[in-house]
Amino acid sequence: MSSSAENPTLTAEITKPSTEIATETAQSAKKITLKTSDDQIFEVEESVAMEFATVKSFFEDAPSSTDTVPLPNVPAKPFSQVIEFCKEQIKFKANPDETEKKRSNSEFVKEKTNEDLVEMIPVANYLEIKDLLDVLNQAVADRIQNRSVEYVRSFFGIDNDFTSEEEALLREEHAWAFEDVDED
């Protein structure tokens, strides 16, 4: 792990009290090293990393691999938030409680900015974390409801590739769907 000396190492426990790290080491929980697109190194507990279907299938192909797993599509910032989510999810795997899980999920998205959510979606999709994708997609859908077309474009960073004539035509064509809807 010489690379971790050169790069800043962000362990998944970074925000956790040190006692927890101690107990985890005592149980010698296996760590998996992942490298993000912006060359940040993350050491993640195996159980957390196995939540990422993409990484899981990688280890199914090579069970004994100790290589650093490159995640070329995953920038560090959304990735650390994704890890935060998966750590919570694991608790519910051992101890299923649907109401508490829902509460925890809605708490998770509530704290996030629009940008956070939008950045996490491609990461969740690439890592194939279905539960997170459901939570995020629902959350962004909630945030764009009753918003104007312009607002939604800037929310997602969508480039409008219609010409103004095309757009006017479409608006006219879809006028029936805009009845009774208040533009903001």
Add this chain to the structure above:
Amino acid sequence: MKANSLIRKTKRKKLKAGKETDCAGKSISNLPEEVLEHIVSFLPIHEAIRTSILSKKWQNLWKSTPNLSFDGRDSPKRKLFMDFVERVLVLRGPSNIETFRLSCEAKDDQSRIGTWISAAVNRNVKDLYLVLSDIESSFVFPRCLFNCKTLTEFEIDMLFILKLPSSISLPCLKILSLRQVTFIDDQSTQQLFSLPNLVELEIYECNWKNLVWVTICAPKLQQLAIYESLESTPANSGGCHVRIFRTHLAHFSCCGTLSNEFCLDESSVVETFIFLNSDGDRRPRETACRSYKLLEGISSVKTLYLTTDVVDVLDHASDLLAFPLEFRNLTSLIFESDELNLHSAGFWHIIYNSPNLRSLYFSDVTFCTLQVSSFRCEVPFL
């Protein structure tokens, strides 16, 4: 080297490191259509259609949204609403419908509504909810609805006569909830209540007047709730005899005046609510027999909620209490509402014949005509 396969797999969506926010903005547009469709599917249909003018990529995403919910009950422009539903169904194309929810006044659009229901069935609908008012007596569901291979949840709230075909095949139906409907005959109703995969059956304020004998025999049924309508059965009719046969329920609720007879036969239940209201009962002896029969059938119950009328009414048929009603598994007995007459033979009969009773709750109960001597009754386990 193995890592290479991971990279190769995803090479085409490789992000450029560096300007992160810029990347993120682009990356959402680079997402596969399924993900964008998934986002759109969480939007109400109006909003989903609005996404079509975001960009070319988004133009047709709404057409595959599987959840369609139309609520026109408070819509001041009824015609506009009905045309809207029609256009969505025509324009959305051939993708599957998972949920179809329609709430509106049916009025003279009955055939149109029938067509929409057929369209949902043809698109393999799973959950169908219909809250329709102002229905003409001629309204009939399209026949295909009762042969729908995918229907899993079916809820209707419709004040109308539910005409059923002679043969019903709903192999996936798990949840059935019927509100306000009038059943038409024993045979077809029984078929509907005895579907092979039914797990939850709710019958709220329905009219049983055309029925005489109905058996509910659904091997997978876990939850059964029957709320009688207060005015459904004329006082001189004997009501319907409903037999719940070979069914193992986790939960059973029965609320009303017992104008119909309900009994469990070769069946078991864990938790039961019986909320009887016998105010102004003109046939107390019959109600007493029905209450007794109902209690007799649930002898396997562990937790039992009763209104005090259930036991009070038994005093009108005290001869029945000579036959023991035993509740071997009963551990919690909860009484709700009104006054409890501690002289009621029925009350003590249940208490004495529940050898494993651990807790007895009275919630909002007033004890009437309580005499000191009543307390002397020995209840060894309390």
